[in-house]
Amino acid sequence: MSSMHRIHWFDEQIRSGRFPNSGGLARQFEISRRQAQRDIEYMLNTLRAPLMYVAKYRGYCYEDQTFRLPHLYMTDEEQRVLKYLAHRYQHYEYDQSDAVKRVAHLLERFTMEEHLPEKQQFPVFTAQPRQLQWFELLTHAIADARKVHIYYKDHDGEHRMTFCPVKLTAQFNADYVVGYEKDPLQQTPIRLESIVQLTLLDEHFECNQDTWISGWEDPMPVRKPFVAEIRFHEMQQSELWQGYRIREQKGQVCLIEFYDADVFLQHLYAAEWEELLSPGWLRRKLLKRAEEITERLSRGQNGGEQDG
Template identity: 50%
Template sequence: MHRIHWFDQRIREGKYPNSGHIAEQFEISRRQAQRDIEYMAASLRAPLLYIARHRGYSYEDKTYVLPHLYMTEEEQKVLKYLAYRYRQYDYDNGETVQRIAHVLDRFTDNEAYDMNNRLPQFELNPRIIQHFEKLSQAIKDAVKVDVTYLDDAGSSQHARMYPLKFISRFNADYVVVYCETARSQRTIRLDQLLQIQVLKERFELSSTLDMDGVGGHQALRRKPFVARVILSRPHLGDSWHGYRIVAQDEAAMDVEFHDIDAFLQHLLTTPWESLRSPKWLRQKLLARCHDTVDRLRRDE
């Protein structure tokens, strides 16, 4: 951006700058300098006009001004989150997504934050970001935290923990912690955190801690689940209300999903004829339906 501002100023001074001038001024290659000029024309909509007799550029429209090129700290955080998330993607069109991550990184200050301890967020919930900021600082300083969180049953729990690292799996973000009370390692979803207090008490990492493990919690899946669903008639398209269809035969289709609870809710609200597999998903859906019927009967 500094090079672009310099180039813009030289044009306004009537100096007719070109890629050679940029390369010489900033000690970069002519090819990289030319990319700066192309970026101005394509992305910043600069009305650049090459003047052959001056071997340089001018503005065809003298009223043109550069758009606002600076980002706030919060905007840079958003780009960091997205860049980190895209770097974790290793599925379809992976190379394209990795290039996007590289481009986003170029617009952020990599010296300001350690991305190994930064958490990407697609849903930029202010409360989750605040929790992330506190935990990031605690990880960096190796200090303990007091945490209030919701367990899997929805009950509020309180514990003193050592935050170790962040992990991300699709639409869910987790912090790996060592629980001082339970003396075990586990993971907690960030959207289940209610309150965090960063303490001044430091902790030393034990060589027995498994930094790649997830403690007593169920291991997080990288690959999606696949459900075999039968509809009343053939379905057109490559997705079923947002869920990707990986195989289709007449009215039967194989649908990928990652969040079990969300997909169960989808099955309860969307018409279908038969759920052929997996068997465990059929059992979970049946149990949820039985529970709903039992609660309705209690009200009679």
């Protein structure tokens, strides 16, 4: 049962003159007394309910009988997302950190849990200092319609060009700058992490929002996931295997999606599984890593015996 259902019930109890309290709320919805008290504090501090505790009846009433609960509520999932954002902003230690942390405090007011659920897994976003620098420079270039000299590397090799940045966007947890070299209708996305060098130029380009919109109709490039076929000791009971999506499950064999082979291999080192059935290239890569580790351990053991 969501927190808003509990608040509605509490509101109805007050309007019926039953003077509800945290104990009654906890018993009604089979939650802890502490959680029930947080619900009441949420009504008081965030929804601005004019709650007044009446000692004679050991419960609450409304000091202002004209009060009505707001019509706009957040779902539990939305509250968890806000809690996560508040957590991220609280740990922001860069420019204007005081203002950012005030935003974190405001976001926390709209959540009702003191801590994130222990078993709730949230995405982790990484941002390298160099990418943050490119992001800041490109933000200024886009705002001032200034050209940049850009040097980047991708699967086609190295590229150097004078580039007109149009907008910054993101796809699959990767940041891109979209722009063009000469023709506004031939816009290209460049991944920020592929940029080696970036310089703002004094030369400006003409801003034409209509051209930007019409010129960028193709979707951003989407990386399709790799799929590993893995046999487990027993069937998996959820759609995720320790954070990795299970595309399909047949008995004890699962098709698991992943994007970064090196990160997935590190996960395989520590996780419990029976057999890696496919793909072959991942099996060979895992076997090679295992042989390298075994060889290093053997060298260390032999060196220790010689020292002894």
